[in-house]
Amino acid sequence: MSILDMTAVELAAAIKNKEVTVKEATEAVLDQIEKSESTYHCYVTVDKEGALRKAEEVQKKIDAGELTGPLAGVPVAIKDNMCTEGLLTTCSSRILGNFVPTFSAEAVINLEKAGAVILGKTNMDEFAMGSTTETSAFGETKNPWNPEHVPGGSSGGSAAAVAARECFYALGSDTGGSIRQPASFCGVVGLKPTYGTVSRYGLIAYGSSLDQIGPLCKDVTDCATIMEVIASHDLKDSTSVERDDTDFTSALVDDVKGMKIGIPRDYFGEGLDPEVKAAVLKAAEVLKEKGAIVEEFDLSLVEYAIPTYYTIAAAEASSNLERFDGIKYGYRTEEYNGLHNMYKKSRSEGFGPEVKRRIMLGSFVLSSGYYDAYYLKALRVKALIKKAFDEAFAKYDVILGPVAPTTAPKLGESLSDPIKMYLGDIYTISINLAGLPGLSMPCGTDSKGLPIGVQLIGDCFKEKNLIRAAFTYEKARGAFGRKEEN
């Protein structure tokens, strides 16, 4: 087996058994980046020297028996909205085009403690606002299954890097589907954990009440293993939750007998591509054959999730992005007339159109006279959406549905009509509003040869149900991957 075909857990085991060195693995993946990056453009920054230096350090610690974990020595890619000490962190925005953090995100520190080798920073929609990675200020990423198509977004670079074997796994972030949707479009596994499970410290905020960091990886075993490493209670993130059930790998069990799985009818209505629908329902059938109790139900309120989300996310974004003012870091305009003009010009030149659109909308819905009608209304509907999920989870262990209404669209087709693009988030977005965990994994390909994803949604803190169902399905489904040309 080629090194690049290994999963993260397989590679770490091979390193432990001295079949592969950390340096060999790092060089292999750097070679792959060199070969295919000009086609896919998964990365904003590749830190070749840093990775090779780290590989040697990690190898020494493994040899000395100081690093024994299941990810020790495995090269990883980090989405470019997570701070990495000494390594450029741009959020794919011109306004942070030269920003070098003086500290690392807690999730990144957790990975490094586990012996990760950081390869670089992956491309994304600017400030994670977008569903295609086309709003990046540094060029679009292409889908490794077909470079004429988008990889999804906003964690498109991370998903594409895993699919193109330009890393062994990656971190992404998910505010409205930004891990699960690109995972689906690129045929990899992605998990958005329960809100508060992974520290947001060092994650450049978009919608703070919705943002969560999670893994993008090759299979469910990697997913559970990475989660076990990155989940932590962090005093530096006041919304971090203390959990004593983060032994996610204990849920890698090939058995769903008696598990109750609900299929929301309202996730299979108008707008869903028939090929996606068929593949997702087939995955449900597989779990039924394995002993799960599968039934349909009405979730309700599905069509209200998108307007609720865009109100709340835009409001939080307008507030969070106020810090980019051209003073302490980032871009400052060349010519200006006084302080306020400097703020305005720096921001106007530094932010791209989608970011400005959301800042404007957010500023409006928070403004005096509109705050109650828009922002508080959205928070009230959020409470109703949460209640609808509470009722569903009183009956079911897992909710199963599609990740996105279609497979990956072609490049250049999405940005012209924002609302149409936002509609693509319909199945992922309410999960963030309700703080729930959601897992995306491949369940087939369409007639164009593009991957289709199935989404498993759990109640808060019930990632283990998702992992068990996903692991069981994966065993029944068998291997899933892109045919490599080389």
Place this chain on the structure above:
Amino acid sequence: MVNIISDETIEYVGILAKLELSDEEKEQAKKDMGSMLDYIDKLGELDTTGVEPMSHVFPVHNVFREDVVTNTDDRENILKNAPEEKDGMFVVPRTFE
């Protein structure tokens, strides 16, 4: 479009958002915001009387910790990111005459 955004509104929101939009961007912003608000108005179909706004999904409260300094002085590196610095400080444009 039901929500017609006036020039004054765009001007005002631009001030709140600290964004200086070109005339072309302003026209686009009027269109975009109008159609987004039309879409968001859908929430008006739901009766939310008596429903408390939910800002956080879990019943969490303020989190307190002791005010203890744990980081070290990193001024030099922090200032490296500043567009302009002088004598270990950030330089800002003159704010009053």
